[in-house]
Amino acid sequence: MTLPNRRSFLSTTTSTAAAIGVTASTAKSYGRVIGANDRLGVGVIGGGVIGNAHFDVINKLKESNNLLPVAVSDCWMTRAEAGKRKIGADAAYSEYKRLIDRKEIDYVVVATPEHWHWTMTIDAMDAGKAVYCEKPLTHTIPEAQAVVKKQKETGKPLQVGVQAMSDDSYITARDAIRKGVIGKVIQAQIEYVRRYDSKKGPWREPELVAQHATKPADLDWNAWLGSAKKTDWNPNHYFEWRCYSAYSGGICTDLFIHRITRIMKACDLLYPRRVVGMGGIWQWPDGRDLPDNIEMICEYPRGMTVYVLGTMSNRVGIDHLIRGYRGTLKFTKTGWVAEDKDGKILAEHTKTGGEDQNLHHTNLHNHIRNGETLNCPVELGLAGVVAVNMANESWRSSKMIGWDKVNEKMVPADTLHLSHEPEV
Ligand SMILES: NC(=O)c1ccc[n+]([C@@H]2O[C@H](COP(=O)([O-])OP(=O)(O)OC[C@H]3O[C@@H](n4cnc5c(N)ncnc54)[C@H](O)[C@@H]3O)[C@@H](O)[C@H]2O)c1
Numbered sequence: 001m002t003l004p005n006r007r008s009f010l011s012t013t014t015s016t017a018a019a020i021g022v023t024a025s026t027a028k029s030y031g032r033v034i035g036a037n038d039r040l041g042v043g044v045i046g047g048g049v050i051g052n053a054h055f056d057v058i059n060k061l062k063e064s065n066n067l068l069p070v071a072v073s074d075c076w077m078t079r080a081e082a083g084k085r086k087i088g089a090d091a092a093y094s095e096y097k098r099l100i101d102r103k104e105i106d107y108v109v110v111a112t113p114e115h116w117h118w119t120m121t122i123d124a125m126d127a128g129k130a131v132y133c134e135k136p137l138t139h140t141i142p143e144a145q146a147v148v149k150k151q152k153e154t155g156k157p158l159q160v161g162v163q164a165m166s167d168d169s170y171i172t173a174r175d176a177i178r179k180g181v182i183g184k185v186i187q188a189q190i191e192y193v194r195r196y197d198s199k200k201g202p203w204r205e206p207e208l209v210a211q212h213a214t215k216p217a218d219l220d221w222n223a224w225l226g227s228a229k230k231t232d233w234n235p236n237h238y239f240e241w242r243c244y245s246a247y248s249g250g251i252c253t254d255l256f257i258h259r260i261t262r263i264m265k266a267c268d269l270l271y272p273r274r275v276v277g278m279g280g281i282w283q284w285p286d287g288r289d290l291p292d293n294i295e296m297i298c299e300y301p302r303g304m305t306v307y308v309l310g311t312m313s314n315r316v317g318i319d320h321l322i323r324g325y326r327g328t329l330k331f332t333k334t335g336w337v338a339e340d341k342d343g344k345i346l347a348e349h350t351k352t353g354g355e356d357q358n359l360h361h362t363n364l365h366n367h368i369r370n371g372e373t374l375n376c377p378v379e380l381g382l383a384g385v386v387a388v389n390m391a392n393e394s395w396r397s398s399k400m401i402g403w404d405k406v407n408e409k410m411v412p413a414d415t416l417h418l419s420h421e422p423e424v
Contacts, residue, residue, distance in 0.1 A: 032106060032128070036369050041104040043071045044087070045096045045120055046111035047079035050134055050161075054109050055086045057357050062087075065365050073099040077218035094220055096120055100127045107157070107364065110134055114254075115247045116226050118143035121158065122150045130157035130368055132361060135261075136253045136388065137381030141410065144385040151378045159364040159374055160381030162261045166359035169335050169351045171375075173266040173322070176329070181338050181347045183326025185302075188263045191309035191317045192255040201284025201292050202251070202312045203242040209235040236287070243288035245392075250290030252277065252388040256308050259320075260298065261376070261384045262331075263306050266322060270383045271403045272298040272306075273423075274413045277391030283313050296391035303422030308391075386410070 034040070044054050051074070058069055071091040072083035080092035093099050100108060100123055107130035110120045118138040124131045137160050138144040151158050164170070177185060196202050215221055215233035224238060225231065228246045241247040242254050263269065279294025293313055298306045309318055320331040327340040335351040353359045366372035390401040390410045402413030 034106065034368055037066070038369070039066045039068045040106045040365060040368065041068045041070045041102075042107055042109065043073070043089075043099045043102060043105040044083060044109040044111060045073045045099060046109075046134075047072055047074040047076075047083035048111065051079070051083060051109075051111040052086070053357060054111055054132075054361075055083055057361050058087045060358060061361060061365075065362060067365075068104065070102055070104045071099045075220040075223035076216060078216065094218075094223070097123065100124050100129065105129060107132060107368065113224075113241045113247045114139040114249065115228055118147050119226065121147050125150050125154045125156040125158070128154075128156070130159075130364065132159045132161060132364055133381070134161040135381075136249070136257045136385050137378065138385055139247070139249065139253070141382075141386055141389050144382040145408065148378050148382050157364060157367050157374065158378045158381075159360065159367070160376040160378065160384075161357075161360065162258055162376045162381075162384070163357045163360040164258060164262055164355040165265060165376035165380070166356060166363050167351055167354045169331060169349065170262050170265040172349045172351075173329055173331070173336050174268060176338060176347050176349070177267060177322065177324070181327065182322065182324030182329050185267055185322060185324045186304050187307070187323040188267060188304065188321060189307045189309065189318055189323075190259040190263055190320045192251070192259050193309065193315045193317045194312050195315040196284075196312050198283075201286060201288070203240050204284075204286065205239040208239045212238070243286075243290060245289050248290065249388055249392050250288075251279075251292075251294050251310055251312065252296065252392045253385070256296060256310060256388050256391070257384050259308055260296075260306065260387050261380060262320070263322065264380065264383060264387075266329075267300075267302075267304065267306075269300050269302070269304075269306075270379070271301075271405070272387050272390060273301045273403060273418055274299045275387060275390035275394055275401050275403075275410075277393070277395035277401075279310070279395055290392075291395060294391070294395060296388075296394075298387050298391070301419075301423035 069087040069089040071089050072080050073093040073096040074080035077094050084092035108124040110133040117133055121131050121133045212235045221233050275298045277296045279291035282293050284292045293311050295310050296308045322329040327338050327346045329338040335349040337348040338346040363375045367374050394401045400413040401410050402416040402418055404411045
């Protein structure tokens with residue numbers, strides 16, 4: 001698959017914050033005409049950790065949401081067969097294209113490592129399917145741009161798997177901020193903190209790696225590698241792919257994407273203007289080529305920064321806050337509260353639901369059947385991929401990275417003539 005010409009991409013995508021929450025696709029533009037009461041056929045590609053969480057969702061929603069589990073694909077046939085049994089599908093495939101070819105499938109869940117997301121999502125949309133693509137939308141920015149372009153061309157529904165977008169805290173915070181409840185917004189902070197075992201750093205799976213020193217006979221290793229560089233069987237790569245930049249962006253793409261997307265939704269943000277990522281392979285220099293600790297700061301053209309604290313070595317976090325001139329909005333376990341400088345409550349919200357894959361799937365079902373607005377549309381998925389890739393590039397290159405709006409790509413910030421004043 002070749003990446004799109006940048007100009008043709010630009011001509012088919014929207015690039016304003018207003019695009020968030022709106023996609024061109026509605027129930028009307030969907031290939032098979034699906035009525036409100038029609039059963040939705042579903043297929044899942046990837047029967048690993050999150051694939052199993054999707055199987056649970058399908059089992060839970062099968063009756064209430066009128067779903068038909070059709071097929072599971074995994075290039076490790078043992079996993080495909082296990083998934084088939086778990087959801088009561090009628091087929092298990094090693095090759096994902098056989099799943100995509102099934103006419104009974106209306107939507108495909110992509111639950112494979114990052115480097116496969118764009119190809120599978122595009123292939124599924126080309127085959128007339130809706131897609132629930134796990135986060136991050138893609139591994140790289142050009143891949144995400146290609147997916148956006150395809151989504152615009154086909155009009156196929158695409159839900160990006162940042163399931164916190166189905167927690168109504170963020171959309172209600174956005175509405176309050178738009179109304180001026182906290183005044184002019186100038187800064188936000190959020191975090192993702194964990195504390196890993198001292199002998200086993202982030203995402204290491206020594207037991208699984210030791211058990212599979214020899215490749216399982218029914219695992220198609222070349223299929224797993226896909227467009228990545230061909231190597232001999234490597235259980236570290238298979239089980240610990242988040243440690244390697246050939247398949248993942250590590251902490252930024254795996255974890256920060258969950259967090260930055262919340263702030264982007266609440267503050268109507270799209271592409272950052274400048275981004276810095278700082279961190280290192282400080283505690284677990286074990287052959288990984290991505291940081292084991294990293295933080296990022298994004299500056300947005302409206303004139304605000306977003307700080308994402310990250311550490312995998314200490315789980316003491318910070319409040320998730322949006323700071324305005326008039327007040328501060330704080331996300332809590334139950335929703336959010338906005339207070340002025342003296343602690344007077346300006347507004348508050350008790351959330352319905354939460355960071356829940358069941359709600360996120362249901363939102364896609366309602367979008368396909370009734371045109372309900374998608375909670376994590378492709379434009380938001382792309383903008384998240386842009387921010388986290390800029391942070392990783394800043395870390396890699398020891399440079400501040402800027403967003404080149406004309407050519408829609410990241411470049412060293414000092415090569416652009418970027419303003420220090422609000423642009424919107
Ligand atoms: N939304 C969330 O909270 C959340 C949580 C965990 C993981 N994820 C995301 O889900 C995705 C998968 O993560 P995981 O932890 O389940 O990974 P995993 O390695 O446990 O599972 C991935 C599966 O995909 C299969 N696969 C790879 N290439 C394939 C191909 N060409 N054809 C068919 N199957 C193929 C693998 O064999 C494996 O079974 C990632 O994008 C990850 O970021 C999201």
